[in-house]
Amino acid sequence: MKKIITLFTICISSLSIFAQPDSLLKKFKYRIDNYRAITLNGSGGSQYSQADLPADTRKNNGASGSLSGGYYFTKSTNEIQLTINTNLTGNLYRSTSKDKTNSNTSKNFSSGAVFSILNRWFYKKIFTELGADISGNFYSSKDINQTYPAAAKGNNTTYYTTVFMGIGKGRLENVTDMQNALWLYKELVNVQRLSGTLSASDLIELGQSITKGNNTRVLDARKRTQFLLTAVDNYLQQKGLISKTDITYFSNLNDILFYAYNNSRFAGTEKFIRFTPAAIGTGNNQFQPNGTDKSKHNFNTQTALLSVGYKKYNPSSLTHQNNYGVALNFSYTNADLNDRYFTNNIITSEIKGNTIIKKAGGNIFYEHAIYPNTRTNINFNLQADLGYQDADNRNFYTASYLSCTVNYFISYHTRLTAGVGASYQKNAYNITNYVELLPDSFQLYANAGIQISL
Secondary structure: OOHHHHHHHHHHHHHHOOOOOOHHHOOOOOOEEEEEEEEEEEEEEEEEEEEEEEOOEEEEEEEEEEEEEEEEEEEEOOOOEEEEEEEEEEEEEEEEEEOOOOOOEEHHHEHHHHHHEEEEEEEOOOEEEEEEEEEEEEEEEEEOOOOOOOOOOEEEEEEEEEEEEEEEEEEEEOOOOHHHHHHHHHHHHHOOOOOOOOHHHHHHHHHHHHHHHHOOOOOOHHHHHHHHHHHHHHHHHHHOOOOOOHHHHHHHHHHHHOOOOOOOOOOEEEEEEEEEEEEEEEEEEOOOOOOOOEEEEEEEEEEEEEEEEEEEOOOOOEEEEEEEEEEEEEEEEEEEEEEEEEEEEEEEEEEEEEEEEEEEEEEEEEEEEEOOOOOEEEEEEEEEEEEEOOOOOOEEEEEEEEEEEEEEEEEEOOEEEEEEEEEEEOEEEEEEEOOEEEEEEEEEEEEEEEOOOO
């Protein structure tokens, strides 16, 4: 009888907790003093093949190698939100193909660098922000064929630089750890492993213990698993809330902490004014194997965007999330094109172009996410852009997107994924290697698949 009364009390308490889980998600504060991570990756490979044809024998061999390194830093206190991310990559590939009449050697090299930083300073509910995204890529190729007197060579360089400056009111908090704390509490109630109930403040502390475990750097992955399990278990043990520490308890702990399918989930409201200047460039040089002809393509774009907007991320319950927002956007784009063609270093033709695009419009978005459990996610998303642009012709532009995606848990190694959607655009410009007015389009799509990890 005592066990029945205890179980009944726990169930009633859990109902009172989960009747207002949105308030706990909204109250959670994601706080990290500092977290750093370094990644290093290196790989290499080679291949050889031989094909015996009736009149010839063809041989192919190749080798490749890649090296990359990255650094990540994050900090989230009451006064500062800071994120730094940088990465360097390098790839090299060489291949040779031979037969009786010809031999061809190809060499490719590529490298890239990415650096991003965003810092927000908070004073009460007001924030100021400053950040930048900088990236660059370089690719070169060289093909040597014995039937031509010179090598065919080419190189491509791209760069992207954006600066973020803004001021606003409010704050968006990452509540994914709090979500997992609520799921863990619910599971422990279901398997009857709690000796008491957790108050709202206890549950928030449980979420904070998960945050601490996730953001403490432990180099050995096995030790990190032990550290996170120990950190959360210690909190529950110190509170005297666990009635029985058996395999059922630890399997639920392990399942929530390591096998939850976690898309980042946020809570909060943000009003902002943001100014974003950017510079984007592409350079492409091609040298023909005849040794006399070459071409140079350069495309550079400068943009400036001013946005005034409002965003709200609302966890209406543990299983439902509603996000929506609206913004007014004013942008200016200046794009310069310069194509030159040479023979014996003398320009034979040149194409120059300059396009200026001015836009004034609005953007709205709405997203509804459903989390039926820790492993399955259903997402509905709607976005729409509408405005007036002054380009080659003065036209209104519009673009809208509607989608639904499902990521369904079948087993720890198998997932079912599916998606349907529709998109529409009118008077949209594509600005990559040149300025292009895209044709008006309406598209429908659907897909489904199974992801299997062995």
